[in-house]
Amino acid sequence: MSRDLEWIYSNIDYLKEHHNPYTSTGRKRYVNAIERFKKLLNHEWLKEFLSRRRNVKILDLCGGAGIGSIALCKVLLSMNFKVELTISDIRRDALELSKKFAREELNLEVSTVLKDAREEFDGKYDLILIYGASTIYFNPWDWIKMLNNISNSLVDDGLFINDDVDRMYTIVYQQGYKPWLIETALRDKLVISVHSEYDFTTGMFKRVCCDLLRTEEGKHFNLFLWSLADLAAYIWLFFKDVDLIIDDPLKPWHAFIIAKEPRRKFTTKELSTIPRFLSKT
Numbered sequence: 001m002s003r004d005l006e007w008i009y010s011n012i013d014y015l016k017e018h019h020n021p022y023t024s025t026g027r028k029r030y031v032n033a034i035e036r037f038k039k040l041l042n043h044e045w046l047k048e049f050l051s052r053r054r055n056v057k058i059l060d061l062c063g064g065a066g067i068g069s070i071a072l073c074k075v076l077l078s079m080n081f082k083v084e085l086t087i088s089d090i091r092r093d094a095l096e097l098s099k100k101f102a103r104e105e106l107n108l109e110v111s112t113v114l115k116d117a118r119e120e121f122d123g124k125y126d127l128i129l130i131y132g133a134s135t136i137y138f139n140p141w142d143w144i145k146m147l148n149n150i151s152n153s154l155v156d157d158g159l160f161i162n163d164d165v166d167r168m169y170t171i172v173y174q175q176g177y178k179p180w181l182i183e184t185a186l187r188d189k190l191v192i193s194v195h196s197e198y199d200f201t202t203g204m205f206k207r208v209c210c211d212l213l214r215t216e217e218g219k220h221f222n223l224f225l226w227s228l229a230d231l232a233a234y235i236w237l238f239f240k241d242v243d244l245i246i247d248d249p250l251k252p253w254h255a256f257i258i259a260k261e262p263r264r265k266f267t268t269k270e271l272s273t274i275p276r277f278l279s280k281t
Contacts, residue, residue: 004219005137006091008209011191012183019064019094019132021101026067033071033131036256039247040161041075045260049126049159055082059125059153061117061134061146063087066098068131068163070105077106088113088121118142120268121153128154133165135231139202139224141278143234145271151238151262159260160239166253168227177205177225189213196220201278228255235259 009015017025040046050056056076060069066087073083087098087110095112102110115121117130118138128150138146150160171177177195184191190213196206203224210218228244236242239259246255 004209005221007219008221009091009094011189011211012209013186013189014184019067020097021065021067021070022097026065029132030067030071033068034074036163036247037072037075040245040256040258041079043243043245043258045159045243045258049157049260050079050081052157053126054080055084056127057084057125058086058127058129059121059123060085060087060129060131061150062130062132063089063098064091064094064132065101066110069129070098070102070110072127072129072131073102073106073108083108084111086111086113086123086125088115088117090114090116118145118149120149123153124155124158125153126155126158127161128158129161129163131161131163133163133167135162135164135226136167136223137221139204139222140230140234141202143231144237145268147235147238148266148268148271151264152268154262156262157260158262159258160235160262162231162235162257162259164226164228164231164255164257166228166255167225168230169253171225183209201280228253228257232257238263238265 017023020026021030058069060066063069069085069087073085076083087095089095092114095114099110099112102108180192180194183193189211191211193207193209196208198205204222206222208218208220232242232244235257240261240263242259244255244257246252
């Protein structure tokens with residue numbers, strides 16, 4: 001996440017509230033996440049995985065304030081598992097918030113890592129989690145590198161869990177891609193986002209976000225409109241099996257993608273060379 005995206009998370013009110021567990025919206029997300037993980041842990045892969053251990057080491061990528069991973073830990077602790085949680089994000093303030101929130105909710109000190117999710121991770125983990133549809137900020141080239149890092153950072157019987165949304169359905173079909181949007185409208189803040197361009201090499205929609213009531217430079221950010229099928233198919237290349245778990249039949253566009261048995265076919269070095277397709281830009 002770039003500094004521009006940090007500004008966007010701080011200035012678009014629904015994003016700011018959505019990712020902060022101390023707002024009413026964020027608290028609701030957290031409570032909902034607990035219920036979702038209670039259901040998810042009944043999946044046969046997770047039941048089998050948990051039957052082999054009492055200690056669970058978790059890495060939360062793009063974790064922000066830790067709403068998803070702390071909810072998962074809350075459920076595991078209630079089942080008498082011991083947990084060790086590391087939260088990684090590029091937003092320093094969100095990571096500080098996650099430490100406070102984990103102390104209050106779990107009576108646990110969590111490790112935090114200020115790092116881009118596309119970079120290689122240290123150590124091995126039992127579970128790696130991406131919660132909250134963070135993949136919208138990563139293109140397919142990024143996603144391949146991330147999945148390679150994830151598969152190489154899991155223990156042999158480890159699992160990858162990706163909570164995501166089908167944006168081809170929710171954005172392209174339900175709403176339609178908008179050239180401009182009012183993101184926040186308050187007495188002292190009027191934030192809009194405007195379409196800038198489409199990048200054919202990465203598939204990213206480029207937008208500019210600005211506050212019309214302030215005289216400052218617009219903030220740029222990129223979006224990739226993944227479908228659940230896209231995400232799962234890429235994951236399958238790096239794991240031997242993938243499953244889709246829709247926990248709310250009324251919202252089939254919001255689901256968990258769970259993957260097991262990392263293939264580990266590629267090294268980080270093999271994917272570090274920029275392909276000719278991208279080098280032309």
